Amino acid sequence: MTFDGSWAEGREAPPAPDAPDGPVRATTSGETRRWLRPPWVRLIVLLVAFVLADTVVGGIDQGLDDVPVVGLPVGVVLAALVLFAYVKAIRFVEHREVAELARDGAAADVRRGTLIGIVLFLACIGIIAMFGGYHAGWGSIGAMLTTFGLMCAVAAAEELIFRGVLFRIVEEMAGTWGALVVSALIFGALHLVNPDATVWGALGIAIEGGLMAGAAYAATRTLWLPIGLHLGWNFAEGGIFGVTVSGSHGTVGLLKGTLSGSAVLTGGNFGPEASLVAILICGIPTVVFLRLAARRGRIHPRPRRASAAAAEH
Template identity: 50%
Template sequence: MELSAFRLRRFRFPVLFAVLFAVMLAVVGIDTLVAPVPLLALPVGIGLAALGIACYRWLSRFVEGRGELPELAGDRWRGLGKGAALGFGLFCALMVLIAVFGGLDGVGWHSFPGFLGLAGMMFSVATMEELLFRGVLFRILEERAGTVVSLVVSSLLFGMTHLVNVNATFWGALSIGLTGGAMLAAAYVLTRSLWFPIGVHFAWNFAHAGVFGIAVSGSEDVPDGLLRTTLNGPTVLTGGSFGPEASLFALLVCSVATVLMLRRAVRGGQVLRRSAKAR
C-alpha cells in the first residue's frame, strides 16, 4: 500500500493532469449538451464546477498525500468575487478602447436566457481550466523551477491549447498566452489561491460571451449573450476572426494588470526564486 502511494506521488503530475484533463473534456461535453436549455445550463454549470473542485481535492489528497490545500482554503473564497470584479472590469476596459478607436460596428439587445445559461457554462469551464493549468501545471512546475519559469511555460502552453479552435491563429494563441495565461498565473502568485484566478477567468469569459455576445478565442459559434456585438476594423484593433483577445488592446490591458499583480507579489514575498528542492 505504501509502495503504491509512493509511486503515485512520484508520477503525480502526469496522473493529476491526465485525470483532470479528462474531467474537463467531460465538463465541456455536458455543457454542450445542456446549452440549448439556458435555464438548465446555469445550475448544471455551477454543479459541474463544484464537482471539478471536489475531484481536485480528492486527487490532491489521494495522489499527492496532501492533507491541507491552501490554494482552495475556505477562508479565501471571497477572492472569487474580487477576481470576478477585476476580470469584468478589464474586459469592459478592452471594449471601451476598441470602441473609442472605431472598432465597434454595432451593438443591440439579444438574449437574457442565453445570458444566464452562459454564466453557468463559463463558470464550469473557467474553474476546470484553473484547476488544471494553475492548480496542477503551474503549482507543481513552480516547486521545481521557480515562479518565473513556471509562469512562462504554463502561459505558453495555455495559449497553445487554443490553437484547436476553429478560427484559431498563431498570433491569437500567443496573445492568449501573453495576456490570459500570464495574468491568471500572476493572480495565483499574488494570492496563492485558486479562487481569485477562477473569478478573473470566469468574469472575463462571461463578459466576452455572456454580456457582449462575442465568440470566445476563435470559436465558430456566436454565443447567445445579453447583447449582440459586432466588431469591424483592422485585426490589430479588433482581433479579427479570433476575437478581441487577439487585439493589441487586450495585450495592453492584461499586461498592465499582470505587471501590477506581479509587482505586489514580489513585494509580498510571494515569488519563488528557486525550486523548493533547491531549498
C-alpha cells in the same frame, strides 16, 4: 488598479489560515504512494485525470448552449463537482490539505476576481468601440444566464488544470518564473485548435489568461482569484457583450455583438482576445500581481539539485 481597501493603501491582505507562501509540495507518506512522490509523476497523473474531466465538462457545456433554463444551474453544479474532485484527488495523490482551495475568503476572492475580469473586458471592448470596431444589438437575458453558468464550469476546470496542477507542480521543479512561462505557453498553445486560431491569438491568450492568472495565483497562493478572473472575463466577453470567445462563433449574451475593422484592434475572427488592446490591458494587472507577489516573498527560485548543493559544501 484598486482591488480593495487594503491593497489600495499598499498593505497586504491578511493571508488565509494555513495558506502557504511557497510552492505547495506533496507530503506523501507510506510505501504505497512512493511512486507518486516525484513531481513529474504527479504532474502527469493529475493532468491526465483533469484533462479528461475538462473534456467531459466541455462536452456537457456544448450540449446546453441552447437550454437557458438548464444551462445556468448545470454549469454551477459542474463547477462545484470539478472543485470537489480536485480536493479529493490532491488529498489522495499528495496526502495534504488543499490550502489553494481553502474556504476562508473564497467567496470574496471569487467576487473580486470576477469583478476585475468584467472591468478589464469592459475597458477592452470600450476602446474597440471607441475606434468603431464594435457594434451591438439586444440579445437575451436567458442567453446571458446560460453563458454565466457554463463559464463557471469552464473557469473552474481550466484554472484547476493550468494553475492548480500545471503551474503549481512545475514551480516545484523550475521556480515561479519557469512555472509562469511554461503554464502560459501551454495555455495559449492549446487554443490553437480552436476555430480561426492564429499564432498571434494563441500568444494573446498566453499573456491575457496564462500570465495574468498565474501572476494572480503567485500573489495570493489560492485558486479562487484566478477562477474569478477567468469567469469575469469570459462572462463579459460572451455573456454580456456577445462577441466571439476564443474563436467560438455564434455567441449571444445580453447583447449580440459584431466586430469589424483591423484585426489588430478587434482580434478578427478569433475575437477580442487576439487584439493588441486586450494584451495591453491585461498586462497591467499582470504586472501589479507580480509586484505584489514579490513584495510578499512569493516569487521562488528554481530549486537547486541536491548534488549541486552538496558540491558547494
